Amino acid sequence: MSHSLRTLDDGAWVSVDDRREAGASELWRVRSVCDCVVGDLLVEGVVDVGVDGRAVTARVAGRCLTCDRETVTGHLPVGRVVEGSYRPLATGAVRAPPNVE
Amino acid sequence: MPTDVERWKSETYGNEIREHLYEFAEEGWESIPDDEHDAWFERFKWWGLYHQRTGQESYFMMRIGTPNGVLEPGQTEVVAEVAEEYATGPAENPEFGNGYVDWTTRQSIQLHWIKLEDIPEIFDKLDAAGLSTQQACGDSWRNIVGCPVAGKDNHEHVDALPVAKGLNETYKGHEDHTNLPRKWKVSVTGCREGCGQGDINDLAFEPATAVRNGEELKGFNIRVGGGLARNEPRIARDLDVFVDSEEAIEVGGALSALFRDHGDREDRFSARMKFLVDEMGAEAIRELLQEEYVDFELDHAGEDLRSEYSYNAGRANGGHADHVGVHEQKDGTYYVGLNVLVGRMGAADTRELARLADKYGSGEVRVTQRQNILITDVSEADLDALLGEPLLADYSPDPSPFMRGSVACTGTEFCSLSIVETKNRQVRYARWLKENIDLPSGVEDFHIHLSGCTASCAQPQIADISLRGMKTRKNGEAVEALDVGLGGGLGEHPRFADWVAQRVPADEVPGAIANLLAGFEDRREGEETFREFVERTDEETLADLVVPEETDYDDPYMHNTKLTWYPYAEADGMDEGPAPTDRDGVSLADD
Ligand code: HEM
Ligand code: SF4
Ligand SMILES: [Zn+2]
Numbered sequence: 001m002s003h004s005l006r007t008l009d010d011g012a013w014v015s016v017d018d019r020r021e022a023g024a025s026e027l028w029r030v031r032s033v034c035d036c037v038v039g040d041l042l043v044e045g046v047v048d049v050g051v052d053g054r055a056v057t058a059r060v061a062g063r064c065l066t067c068d069r070e071t072v073t074g075h076l077p078v079g080r081v082v083e084g085s086y087r088p089l090a091t092g093a094v095r096a097p098p099n100v101e
Numbered sequence: 102m103p104t105d106v107e108r109w110k111s112e113t114y115g116n117e118i119r120e121h122l123y124e125f126a127e128e129g130w131e132s133i134p135d136d137e138h139d140a141w142f143e144r145f146k147w148w149g150l151y152h153q154r155t156g157q158e159s160y161f162m163m164r165i166g167t168p169n170g171v172l173e174p175g176q177t178e179v180v181a182e183v184a185e186e187y188a189t190g191p192a193e194n195p196e197f198g199n200g201y202v203d204w205t206t207r208q209s210i211q212l213h214w215i216k217l218e219d220i221p222e223i224f225d226k227l228d229a230a231g232l233s234t235q236q237a238c239g240d241s242w243r244n245i246v247g248c249p250v251a252g253k254d255n256h257e258h259v260d261a262l263p264v265a266k267g268l269n270e271t272y273k274g275h276e277d278h279t280n281l282p283r284k285w286k287v288s289v290t291g292c293r294e295g296c297g298q299g300d301i302n303d304l305a306f307e308p309a310t311a312v313r314n315g316e317e318l319k320g321f322n323i324r325v326g327g328g329l330a331r332n333e334p335r336i337a338r339d340l341d342v343f344v345d346s347e348e349a350i351e352v353g354g355a356l357s358a359l360f361r362d363h364g365d366r367e368d369r370f371s372a373r374m375k376f377l378v379d380e381m382g383a384e385a386i387r388e389l390l391q392e393e394y395v396d397f398e399l400d401h402a403g404e405d406l407r408s409e410y411s412y413n414a415g416r417a418n419g420g421h422a423d424h425v426g427v428h429e430q431k432d433g434t435y436y437v438g439l440n441v442l443v444g445r446m447g448a449a450d451t452r453e454l455a456r457l458a459d460k461y462g463s464g465e466v467r468v469t470q471r472q473n474i475l476i477t478d479v480s481e482a483d484l485d486a487l488l489g490e491p492l493l494a495d496y497s498p499d500p501s502p503f504m505r506g507s508v509a510c511t512g513t514e515f516c517s518l519s520i521v522e523t524k525n526r527q528v529r530y531a532r533w534l535k536e537n538i539d540l541p542s543g544v545e546d547f548h549i550h551l552s553g554c555t556a557s558c559a560q561p562q563i564a565d566i567s568l569r570g571m572k573t574r575k576n577g578e579a580v581e582a583l584d585v586g587l588g589g590g591l592g593e594h595p596r597f598a599d600w601v602a603q604r605v606p607a608d609e610v611p612g613a614i615a616n617l618l619a620g621f622e623d624r625r626e627g628e629e630t631f632r633e634f635v636e637r638t639d640e641e642t643l644a645d646l647v648v649p650e651e652t653d654y655d656d657p658y659m660h661n662t663k664l665t666w667y668p669y670a671e672a673d674g675m676d677e678g679p680a681p682t683d684r685d686g687v688s689l690a691d692d
Contacts, residue, residue: 004139010369
């Protein structure tokens with residue numbers, strides 16, 4: 001089954017199948033994005049979206065509330081497709097670029 | 102690869118969108134196929150409709166473009182009527198009630214909670230009054246801004262209104278200029294104060310005098326590539342071109358065509374004119390314009406009036422910094438500028454405004470880029486009676502500087518990009534400052550602009566105090582916060598604010614401003630303005646003066662207002678709102 005995936009409203013949202021699933025103003029816990037072991041990233045805009053296996057990913061512009069780093073991230077997971085439907089990542093999940101551990 | 106937006110635009114864009122809108126309106130919200138939402142909502146923007154944020158599905162923001170901010174006699178009443186009848190939502194705003202008009206920083210009008218099903222009726226009413234939502238959003242000519250008293254101002258250099266109107270009539274709906282790579286914001290200024298704010302627009306016409314055939318000729322210099330959004334603010338750059346009023350229309354279209362052909366359609370983040378000017382340079386753009394887009398020899402820039410600019414400039418040079426108050430027009434009548442706090446006015450008040458404009462003036466109302474409104478053409482004999490009207494107690498022609506200086510964008514109430522609540526918060530800030538703080542003597546203008554995100558719709562970077570939405574942690578909780586910037590302003594030498602304090606919890610911002618103003622008063626030299634003080638003070642000292650502090654100011658919006666369906670609702674959880682709803686506002690069970 002094919003899905004549509006895009007940024008919407010010039011970076012306000014990650015849109016999956018024409019539903020606004022993630023976006024600006026969210027707080028994400030992140031690894032390997034800033035100087036913190038686990039950073040507290042305020043998402044200010046979605047720059048790009050992608051797919052990695054079953055994971056839906058996004059590159060976002062934002063700022064870490066702990067170390068103050070302003071950055072555009074690599075692809076971070078926002079959710080995954082399970083049995084044909086999209087499931088967002090839990091709010092508190094720690095996100096990291098797939099190739100970093 | 103072309104972006105999705107470019108693909109959708111190449112399929113259906115421009116005037117034809119209106120027919121589709123009417124079909125969807127007829128069939129109802131649910132007739133928009135689920136997998137075509139993104140495409141249609143992008144297209145609807147061209148007709149001035151912006152789908153509201155998550156939690157408010159099926160409701161739209163509607164923008165009405167009023168060229169140069171002019172509402173002709175009769176139009177204000179229709180705006181009030183539409184707001185009253187169609188712009189009411191499922192919950193009240195505690196400051197503004199239900200059904201209100203936003204006068205915007207680009208001299209337009211915004212209404213919220215509009216139902217798709219009501220659009221044909223609304224368009225009928227607007228059409229009949231000569232009002233339009235066409236191209237108010239989307240990738241094309243946006244509402245043209247300018248000095249709101251063009252044609253009336255006692256001292257203006259040249260009447261720019263015919264140029265603003267001419268550009269609007271020529272290029273709104275013009276097929277060749279329908280689909281641009283990105284928005285195209287145009288400003289036309291003819292006055293000496295710089296009220297058109299050309300420096301923050303894609304294309305600016307600025308008052309100037311050139312010598313042609315040995316004779317002095319009044320007209321405009323052209324600047325290009327200004328804009329505030331996305332942490333990449335740019336001041337428009339001098340194109341070294343002078344035009345008279347007629348040439349202005351032609352060259353405006355030529356520059357829009359140049360942008361259409363050369364702007365970046367691969368990446369929306371670098372599509373705006375400001376980036377094309379970065380890339381090519383103003384000189385190369387001038388050459389290209391001359392070679393391929395105009396068929397007469399362009400004049401070089403004439404003598405400008407920039408040294409006199411006072412609007413949003415933070416200088417006490419004798420010119421006005423806004424249009425609030427009573428001012429004489431060149432025909433001997435007066436305009437009365439009313440302060441509309443954060444630009445929002447209830448529908449009933451808007452109706453009363455229309456009545457007062459009819460009774461005491463010509464019926465005309467004008468909107469300024471500081472979210473205020475003007476009643477024009479009032480004869481001297483009627484001034485006192487107008488000033489005594491009850492409406493003017495709420496929308497004062499002589500407000501506290503903190504009321505007068507407040508500008509705020511839409512924020513989390515409706516906007517997808519926003520990080521914090523804005524308008525209601527700014528209303529509370531202004532009230533608290535008015536009650537608790539005295540400005541140093543002689544300081545009459547003090548501008549505080551609050552934007553919910555870096556898109557900068559409230560033009561924060563050109564205020565005395567610049568506020569921008571952020572978040573921080575306070576006692577372990579994520580709370581709404583603001584970055585604080587200083588030193589911005591327009592004028593002869595425009596400058597954008599430096600962000601000297603980051604992530605100040607929103608409830609500590611009034612305290613921070615109070616402390617900063619106390620520091621200013623202590624260190625002030627002579628009669629200097631706040632901007633002048635900031636300019637001669639180093640950034641470290643300034644940062645030290647911004648001391649965040651809790652006060653008796655109370656902020657009811659500290660929690661993450663974006664996680665609510667509506668920040669002021671009794672039950673505000675994302676799943677507790679009724680959206681999407683049917684044509685009568687009844688909740689449609691979500692699949
Ligand atoms: C990609 C998204 C957006 C960007 C980049 C953006 C950017 C801007 C900028 C830069 C301005 C004017 C400042 C200037 O003169 O340069 C502006 C105006 C404005 N924007 Fe936005 N904006 C966006 C979305 C929105 C949304 C979703 C809303 C509300 C629902 C909104 C509301 C406003 C208002 C009220 C104004 C002033 C009115 C006018 O254009 O007439 N904006 N926007
Ligand atoms: S500045 Fe940001 S939050 Fe405010 S209206 Fe514009 S896009 Fe929305
Ligand atoms: Zn960090």
